[in-house]
Amino acid sequence: xxxPGWLAKMCxxxxxxxxxxxxxxxxxxxxxxxxxxxxxxxxxxxxxxCYSLNLTFSCGVGWRRIRQAVGVDWHAKLxxxxxxxxxxxxxxxxxxxxxxxxxxxxxxxxxxxxxxPLARESMYVVLAMEEREGHDxxxxxxxxxxxxxxxxFADVSATFHSDLPGDLKGKASNCQWAYRQEVQxxxxxxxKYDPSQVFITCCDADNLLHPQYFSALxxxxxxxxxxxxxxxxxxxxxxxxxxxxxxxxPTRLSGYATILFELGGMTNQSFSxxxxxxxxxxxxxxxxxxxxxxxxRDVIAEDHHMWCKCYFASIWEQLAASGTQATxxxxxxxxxxxxxxxxxxxxxxxxxxxxxxxxARFQQARRHSQGLAELSYVLLQYAHVLTSERGRLATRAHxxxxxxxxxxCAVHIIASLHSLSVILATIAVLGGGLQWVAIHGIxxxxxxxxxxGIVQICAIFMPIPGMSMAMHxxxxxxxxxxxxxxxxxxxxxxxxxxxxEPVSSDIQGCCVGPNGFxxxxxxxxxxxxxxxxxxxxxxxxxGYGLIPASLASWSLxxxxxxxxxxxxxxxPKEA
Numbered sequence: 001x002x003x004p005g006w007l008a009k010m011c012x013x014x015x016x017x018x019x020x021x022x023x024x025x026x027x028x029x030x031x032x033x034x035x036x037x038x039x040x041x042x043x044x045x046x047x048x049x050c051y052s053l054n055l056t057f058s059c060g061v062g063w064r065r066i067r068q069a070v071g072v073d074w075h076a077k078l079x080x081x082x083x084x085x086x087x088x089x090x091x092x093x094x095x096x097x098x099x100x101x102x103x104x105x106x107x108x109x110x111x112x113x114x115x116x117p118l119a120r121e122s123m124y125v126v127l128a129m130e131e132r133e134g135h136d137x138x139x140x141x142x143x144x145x146x147x148x149x150x151x152x153f154a155d156v157s158a159t160f161h162s163d164l165p166g167d168l169k170g171k172a173s174n175c176q177w178a179y180r181q182e183v184q185x186x187x188x189x190x191x192k193y194d195p196s197q198v199f200i201t202c203c204d205a206d207n208l209l210h211p212q213y214f215s216a217l218x219x220x221x222x223x224x225x226x227x228x229x230x231x232x233x234x235x236x237x238x239x240x241x242x243x244x245x246x247x248x249x250p251t252r253l254s255g256y257a258t259i260l261f262e263l264g265g266m267t268n269q270s271f272s273x274x275x276x277x278x279x280x281x282x283x284x285x286x287x288x289x290x291x292x293x294x295x296x297r298d299v300i301a302e303d304h305h306m307w308c309k310c311y312f313a314s315i316w317e318q319l320a321a322s323g324t325q326a327t328x329x330x331x332x333x334x335x336x337x338x339x340x341x342x343x344x345x346x347x348x349x350x351x352x353x354x355x356x357x358x359x360a361r362f363q364q365a366r367r368h369s370q371g372l373a374e375l376s377y378v379l380l381q382y383a384h385v386l387t388s389e390r391g392r393l394a395t396r397a398h399x400x401x402x403x404x405x406x407x408x409c410a411v412h413i414i415a416s417l418h419s420l421s422v423i424l425a426t427i428a429v430l431g432g433g434l435q436w437v438a439i440h441g442i443x444x445x446x447x448x449x450x451x452x453g454i455v456q457i458c459a460i461f462m463p464i465p466g467m468s469m470a471m472h473x474x475x476x477x478x479x480x481x482x483x484x485x486x487x488x489x490x491x492x493x494x495x496x497x498x499x500x501e502p503v504s505s506d507i508q509g510c511c512v513g514p515n516g517f518x519x520x521x522x523x524x525x526x527x528x529x530x531x532x533x534x535x536x537x538x539x540x541x542x543g544y545g546l547i548p549a550s551l552a553s554w555s556l557x558x559x560x561x562x563x564x565x566x567x568x569x570x571x572p573k574e575a
Contacts (some may be wrong), residue, residue, distance in 0.1 A: 001376055002298060011380040015372050016557035019413050019550065023420060029561065030424045036426075041421035048418045049463035051410060054271075055264035056470045062237065062267035063478055066487050073491045074216035074227035075117040090122055090218045091189065091198045093182065093284070097128040097174045098205040103141050105188065105304055106205055107148060110505075113203075114152035115211040117492070123214065124186060125149075127158040128178035132169075150399070157185065164297075172302035175202055176295040179287065190284065198230045198284035202303075202344075206571055207279045208506055209236065212342035214300050217281055217339050231314055234281040235274065235309060236343045237263045241482055243572050244520035245509040245528075247347040248354050250536035251361045254544050256475040256529070261411075263478070266338040272407040274336045276303040279343050282310070291316055301371035308404070310334050310372055312381040315397070319479050321522055342487055344506060348569040360570040362543055369548035373556060375396035375408040407560050416549040419541035425461070468533055476529050483525070484510060484516040 001008050002384070029037035036260045038254060067370040082088040094113060098106060106127075127145060129138045142158035150156045159178040167173040179200075190198060199217065203209065217234050240255035245257070278305060287294055291313035311334045318330035318474040350356035382401050386391065392400075435459060481487045483505030497503050499513040511517050517525070 001380060004409060007383055012373075012381065012556045014379055015375055015413065016553040018409070019416065019553045021175075022413075022417055023550075026417065026420060026424065030428065034428070037421075038425065041425050042420050044248060044414065044418040045461075045463055046106075047414065049467050052260075052467050053470055054268070054465075055260050055263060056474050057264075059260045059264035059474050059478070062263040062338070063474070063481070063487075065338075065340045066237065066263075066342060067481070069216070069375075070487060070489050071208070071215075071491050072212075072213075074212040074219055074341075075492060077220040078215045078222075081219060087194065088222055089197065090200065090222070091193045092118060092214055092218075093186070093198065093200045094123060094125045094203055094224065094270045095128050095175055095178050095182075096203055096205050097171045097178070099130040099174075100133055100341065102571065103144060103203045105571065106141075107145055107489040108506075109203075109205060109208065110145060110149045110152070110156075112208045112211075114149065116202050116209075116214045116492075117211070117366045118214045118218070119153050121154060123153050124155040124182075124189070125157075126178050126182050127155050127156070128174050129158055129160050129309070130174060131160045131162045155186075155209065157182070168296055168298045168300065169300070170300055171202075172295045172299045172305070173297040175302065179294040183288070190306050193284075194226075195285035195288065196226050196283050199234075199281050200284055201279070201281040203279045204307075204345060205344045206242070207238070207343045208242070209279065209343050209490065212492065213339060213341045213343070216341055220337060220339065220522055221283075228333070229312070230283055231284045232335050232337050232525050233276055233286075233310065234254075234284070234337050234339050235266055235276055236339050236341055237266065237281060238278045239342050239478070239482055239487075241479065241507055242344055242346045243308045244347065244348055244479070244483075248357050248361075248536075249532045250539035250543065251347050251349070251357060252528075252534040253532045253540045254361065255364070256471070256479075256532065257477055260471060260474065266336060269336070272403040272410075274338075274409075276307040276336065276435070278303060278345070280306075282306075284308060289313060289317075293299045297375075299373070300367060300375055302375070304374045305377065307334070308378055309432050311404075312378075312385070315385060315393070317342045317398050319385070329392055329394040329397075331394045332400065332429060342482070344482070344488065346569075346571045349572045350570045351572060357570070358539070358543070362548070363542040364569040365548040365549060369412060369552035370555070372408070372549065375405060375412070378404055378408070378558060410547045412552070415541075416546045419546045421510050422464075423460070423538075423542070429461075472533055475533075476526055479529065480517065480522065483507060486516075553559035 001012055011463060026037060026040060029040065086517045095105070096109065110125065113123070113125065116123060127142050129142050131138065138160060139158075142160075146156045146158060159181045161174045161177040163169065164173075164177075199214075199221065201214075202269075213236055219234070220234070221229050231485070240258055241386065244252060244255070262277055263275075292310055294310065295302055297304060310333045314332040314334050315330055322330065348361045350360045350464065376402065382405075478487070483503075485497070488504060488507075497512075499515075502510050502512050503514070504510045511521070
């Protein structure tokens, strides 16, 4: 998108050209044409309700699948599968990109990775450090981490990313530097394996993967045909819950939304695809594909971008193979396969207090909103494909690309417009109601509803309680099961916590003992989730959605979104 040309500029401008005129029309109609405003708000409300309920119910299906998956000894199944064939060995390369992360926290992440039964025999861990952290300090940190954990893995190494021309500070450029360095260093080991049986995992520095994740992933992958395995990416559900109780309510609410959106999205991919998020895995065969070649160095949302990049790489490969045959119809082979063993990580939290934590979460939301640039990227790729003379897409490929664009619009644009419409509609109804009460008494309230259109007002506000109750219930079930250890247990472990021991030393507020929470603790958790939904919604919608999305659209309008200052989210030091 940084390349010159009118097409790239138009694709970068598209999000802003959608969101800002619609916001302007909404504000204008609010003051001068209220029927149009209420009809538009009602449509946004109905769409958001349907979309949210679909994610919530899909999340429920995913929740049940996690409960089933944690009860399986995946490593035993993998060993049985490997014993059936002679060419079923696997190799795992795990990248841990980090910048100014706490050394003890990273050591704990490494020790958790080492709980995988595959760690000693086939896991190669790469500490992707940033040179700008300080030459001596970052090397000392890397040396300490390597010395204390090298005996736990097949190999532990470190790379030190130096800023290069074209690099955008962040996870993507760091991963690409580490990838380049390690492919050269590990070349002798890589030659021993089928590239489709070498798995590359990009893992956030605070993510604690389930001990059976790599075994389950390997088992699922080895059962796939080679061609299908090459174009598959794997994703665990991400639960932001390590510091659940010390985080501000609005931040917790954004964590609940992440659970519903990511788990629900990966479980139901019938209507819209799921993208990689935070921690994900793909094969070395895909990473080294000439149309992929690792990570792009000038993007912010490296996880979403990697999925989109691979998606179109599959299309371009088939178009190239079809030559100039105008009748060739192709569709992407890329698919995201869920591994229903969760990864637990931190919510953003500052040690400087509530307001500092809210600010830190806003900075993270600002960074996440730069994922809007991927809408422009997909548009640009789609435009190039449509103008290509090598072949044409199948009907289902067109539908799939449109659904990708639709999902990105739903997350970044429609959600922001809905937030604005609810705020304005609330002002209109409350303001008009108070005015009529002051002039005509309590009977005047119904006149306000009649003036604005009772059908539209009901469409705006009536879905909210039902939607909130469904989301509240699903959030409570997932959070409770995580805190009780039901979604993080290891089937291969025979030990259970004693009556005075927590089920997990990694999750704040988890239950003590094997019997789960009592009635009083469940009631407190229910009230906390309800309070977060009821009192944190406005801050979350505006501070973590509407404003960051607007700023990201503005950034794309005027600088292609490439001059963004990447700020790493704060983690609680004491935790």
